[in-house]
Amino acid sequence: MNNAPDATDxxxxxxxxVRLRACVYFVRDMAPGWGLEAPTCTNxxxxxxxxxxxVLRHDGRDTELRAGxxxxxxxxxxxxMLETADARAEPGPEVMKRLMDSPNEKPAHPSTRxxxxxxxxxxxLDHPMFAELPDLIVVRDVFARDGAGLxxxxxxxxxxxxxxxxPGASAVADRMGEVLFVSLLRAWMADHSPVQGVLATMHDARLNRALTYIHENHAANVDLTLLAREAGMSRTSFATRFHDVMGKPPATYLTEWRMLQARKLLVRTETPISEITEAVGYGSDAAFTRAFKRxxxxxxxxxxxxAGG
Known part of the structure; x- marks a missing residue:
């Protein structure tokens, strides 16, 4: 029996x-023979x-994709992205500009939507979760799995x-794009059950509770006893299990989370550093500064x- 949570918390x-954002370019019927080539990008x-x-062509390999x-x-x-493996690929930016400039144009005999x-x-804010994601994620047949309705x-x-x-159509589509991304990520996690790292810790029902506790209480004095109690485990069992699954001790992840929260406050707000020190669980500016510089x-x-803050 799999008692793993959805890891939503x-x-x-x-x-x-990290302020996840999405942008939907288009939903279009593609004309026969279509193909677009996308260069390395920052998103x-x-x-x-x-x-x-x-067909998806990535890293020298072709992967056939079907509806869903x-x-x-x-x-x-x-x-x-190609209609067929022998289709000619045009530069992606040119294809997207052409499609977006003519939103009402429809091919007579579309091959793919x-x-x-x-x-x-x-x-x-380089949270370690993102480094764990592979270069390519393929989620199959989303319309035939649990949660297909969403x-x-x-x-x-x-x-x-x-x-x-x-009015606001683009903004609504982009927000729905964010929902689509999170839903696809959860589906991929369910299919692959990561073995070690942040995603694996989120996928473990007991450790996920402890991880959420760290996120919600990083300003407090979080210790091993509290985290073990949250996970419903003994101190020794919890410490061993967390280290095995996360790949680092709970205290190390707690410090990483505190530092990311501090960086967010420093860049996005004008909160005084002395208040940030307290907000991320440090008793003195000196101790906080040393940890941040490390x-x-x-x-x-x-x-x-x-950062111009």
Whole structure:
């Protein structure tokens, strides 16, 4: 029996921290012979086949995709999307500009219906979860799995907003793109059950409770006894299990989370450093400054100056 949670609490904490955003480019019927080639980029491309089939070319390999299959490329790897393996690929930016400039143009005999966009996050807050994501994520047949209803609703909403002219349509489609990304990430986690790291810890029911506790109480005196109690385990069992699954002790992850929260406050707010010190669980500015410099290679004051805060 799999008692793993959906990991929505701890995962949501991370996604809020890094300000996950999505942008939907288009939902379009593609003309026969279509192909687009995307170079390396700073965001994460997202493609979903709504009708028909196509081929993804990535890292020298072709992967056939059918209706209901979706692709995420979290680190912006170069790739091509093609109707067939022998189709000619045009530069992606040119194809997307042409499609977006003519939203009402429809091919007489469409071969594939595609949803394309990208997702991005604040890379200066380099939470380790994102480094764990592979270059390529393929989620198969989302319309035939548990939770298919959510995928259909989201895709229908995006399609309606993309094809309509209501005020705010683009903003609504982009917000639905964020829902689509999170839903695809959860589906991939369920399919692959990560073995070690942040994602694996989120996927473990007991450890996920402790992880969420760290996220919600990082300003307090969080110790091993509290975390073990939250997980419903003995101190020794919890410490061993957390280290084995996360790949680091609870105290190390707690410090990492505190430092990311501090960096967020330094860059996004004008909160005095003395208040940030307290907000992330340190008893003195000196101790906080030492920990911050070990993590980021500069003092909090210097980061704030260079960030223009």
């Amino acid at each position: 701890a995962l949501s904490d991370v996604l809020r921290l 994460g491309p997202l493609h979903m086949v709504l009708e028909g089939r196509c 299959d979706a692709v995420l490329l979290p680190h912006g790897a170069p790739h091509a 595609m949803l394309c966009g990208h997702f991005e996050w604040d890379g200066t 995928f259909r609703i989201v895709v229908d909403l995006i399609t309606n907003e993309q094809t309509g002219d209501a 993590r980021f290679g500069e003092t909090p004051a210097r980061l704030r100056r260079t």
